[in-house]
Amino acid sequence: xxxxxxxxxxxxxxxxxxxxxxxxxxxxxxxxxxxxxxxxxxxxxxxxxxxxxxxxxxxxxxxxxxxxxxxxxxxxxxxxxxxxxxxxxxxxxxxxxxxxxxxxxxxxxxxxxxxxxxxxxxxxxxxxxxxxxxxxxxxxxxxxxxxxxxxxxxxxxxxxxxxxxxxxxxxxxx
Ligand SMILES: [Zn+2]
Numbered sequence: 041x042x043x044x045x046x047x048x049x050x051x052x053x054x055x056x057x058x059x060x061x062x063x064x065x066x067x068x069x070x071x072x073x074x075x076x077x078x079x080x081x082x083x084x085x086x087x088x089x090x091x092x093x094x095x096x097x098x099x100x101x102x103x104x105x106x107x108x109x110x111x112x113x114x115x116x117x118x119x120x121x122x123x124x125x126x127x128x129x130x131x132x133x134x135x136x137x138x139x140x141x142x143x144x145x146x147x148x149x150x151x152x153x154x155x156x157x158x159x160x161x162x163x164x165x166x167x168x169x170x171x172x173x174x175x176x177x178x179x180x181x182x183x184x185x186x187x188x189x190x191x192x193x194x195x196x197x198x199x200x201x202x203x204x205x206x207x208x209x210x211x212x213x214x
Contacts, residue, residue, distance in 0.1 A: 079183065079184045079188065081182040082181050083167075086126055087126065087130075092125065094124055097122070099117040099119040100117060102140055106189070107142070108196070109196075111144045112144030120137070122136035122137075124182075134187065137158055137160050137161065138158075141154055141157070142155050142196075143155075143200075146201055147201060148201055148206050148208050149202060153203070155197070155200050157195050167180075
């Protein structure tokens with residue numbers, strides 16, 4: 041029997057993370073569980089295990105309510121590729137990139153188009169009072185949620201444009 045049986049939750053079908061499990065399906069619940077785990081850095085535990093840096097790679101559904109451009113939505117998951125360093129004073133520096141595709145109406149010519157976005161992002165998490173542009177964390181665990189959301193917002197362009205030269209439709213000005 042696969043060790044995934046350990047994770048069985050009453051009344052909820054909870055599938056397996058193990059590669060050799062006969063149950064290969066990964067339900068939304070399991071994805072959410074994995075995502076929530078990967079969105080946190082347990083600083084206390086890292087310090088105890090003397091792991092002072094690491095990589096975090098994960099992707100999540102794009103939240104279309106973050107997009108301010110008319111008729112534009114996410115056309116791919118939002119992928120994060122992050123590196124973190126835990127400093128001696130327990131500040132945590134996170135750097136990396138966020139990538140996603142957008143699709144919708146070109147802001148210039150209004151034709152359907154798609155655009156790939158890649159954005160470099162970084163943040164400093166501090167265990168006590170944060171200065172400007174720093175994020176606080178408490179209880180020895182960094183929660184990346186707000187930073188991830190901010191990164192997506194900063195990465196979003198002000199408009200979507202075709203990869204080729206295009207021109208605005210001509211209006212009859214009266
Ligand atoms: Zn266009």
